[in-house]
Amino acid sequence: MYKVIIVDDEAVVRVGLKNTIAWNDHGFELIGDYANGREAWEVVEQHKPELVISDISMPFMDGLELAGLISAQYPYIKLIILTGFDEFEYAQQAIRLKVSDFILKPITAKEIRGLLDRVKGEMDEETKHREDLGRLNSQLSQSLPLLKERFLERLVAVGLGRAEIAERFAYFGLKPVAPLHLVMVVDIDDFGDRELHSYEHDAEFLRFAAFDIFKETLEYEQGESMFFRTREEKMVAILSGCENEGMLNERAFSLAERVRYHIEKYLKFTVTIGIGSAVEHLEQLPTSYKSALSVLDYRFLLGKNRILSILDLEGKPSFVSPNLDWDRKLASAIRSGSLQEAFELIENGVVELKTSFTSVEPCFLQLQKVVLTLMNTVQELIVDDKETSLEWQMRLMEIYRFKTLDEVELWLKDIVRSVVTTVADNRNHFTNMQIHRAVEYIRTNYMNEKMSLQDLCRHVLMSTSYFSLLFKQHTGETFIEYLTGVRIGKAKELLHHTSLKFYEIAEQVGYKDPNYFSILFKKHAGATPKDYREKLLKENGA
Incomplete structure (x- = not known):
């Protein structure tokens, strides 16, 4: 009404x-x-x-x-x-x-x-x-913090003109800032010992807690600053108002150390902080932001929980590609089953990458080369198990989730240890199968007087030297000793259960010469074939 x-x-x-x-x-x-x-x-x-x-x-x-x-x-x-x-x-x-x-x-x-x-x-x-306008105004008021963040993100990531910067500053109630300016980027390394894989809300809570510490540290500080969170969950501060670059960098490092220390102390996880270059005008902030992000990439080489400044890296020598062929050597160590040698190659390769002070891109190219070589090695060594081979190749793709070379080193060692163990298990299984085939072949063809080691190795597709080594390891006897034992065993059965003449038994177990058979039988059974049969007859009461 x-x-x-x-x-x-x-x-x-x-x-x-x-x-x-x-x-x-x-x-x-x-x-x-x-x-x-x-x-x-x-x-x-x-x-x-x-x-x-x-x-x-x-x-x-x-x-x-x-x-x-x-x-x-x-x-x-x-x-x-x-x-x-x-x-x-x-x-x-x-x-x-x-x-x-x-x-x-x-x-x-x-x-x-x-x-x-x-x-x-x-x-x-x-x-x-009026109600619609009121609702829009209410929504706008609620959205202002997010709109302000997106403006600041555009300011550092893309760059804006002077007129638009002044207009946006007035709209969001931001006070004008004096030069010099510098961008500082804070990135969470990980959440420490917390298991957050299934609890994304816990991760978001911890990100909020970290940003709260970041914000309080900047608000407590007396200098001019603006801060926001990016869509990639990085925390960014724009520091302004220092008379010279040295003072601005000193202030940035002091703030960064307080943020790093308090997050580690109270939240029990770590961050790495990149400090960019100083610029004269707000329109130049993308230059500072990009340098802060690029220096943050060096966490991959130098490790987590650090403060990295572009000034520290500008004095480093230009990258010289390391002469690394550890992918080939690593594959060779895996083939030979030398785990210690493989670990040493991994450690030396990581050290060489670190000391070369390469940026992330060429470093990952080198690591990709290692991963591809490992994939080929796994495929080569586990040819009969396509499912296992594919599983290992998928595991090798996990390299892209690591933030530091130290993590990559531990992961590579774990991968190599598992591959060597799997290959060894496969080899043992294969060897057991081959020796089993050889034993079956002997027991089936023992009556062939011309059976030779070469015949047997052709049957199981192995070299005579390697087969002889493995056969002795698995049976405790040489090929000839095992074949003779099988033949004598069969001769005993024939002496016991048949009335065949001795020369007939000799021929049936692979010996054309009855005298030679008699000598071998006595050596193994402790009696001649005649004495052995008579003894059996007496024992059976015949």
């Missing part, structure tokens, strides 16, 4: 309007009727109705004077003027005072009802518009 008052010095008009109009049906609540503008103004100040219907000609204060006061102090109140004077001068004044309508008397109840409906429609639209 909108509140409305009637102002007219003619009582009959007021009574007629009150009694002939069902005000509530048209969305209005009539809160009073008054004989002059002075009385009406007091009510307007006290109750602030949304609509005033007023005559022009009244004692003490006429309708136009009342309209002037309302227009000046309550411009949102709508005013309808009723008058019996059809004069252009009145109409002109009413327009200047932004009167909603100027109606000539007499007016019918139907006309008043139509007028009220039209005015209510206008008021509903205005109310809706």
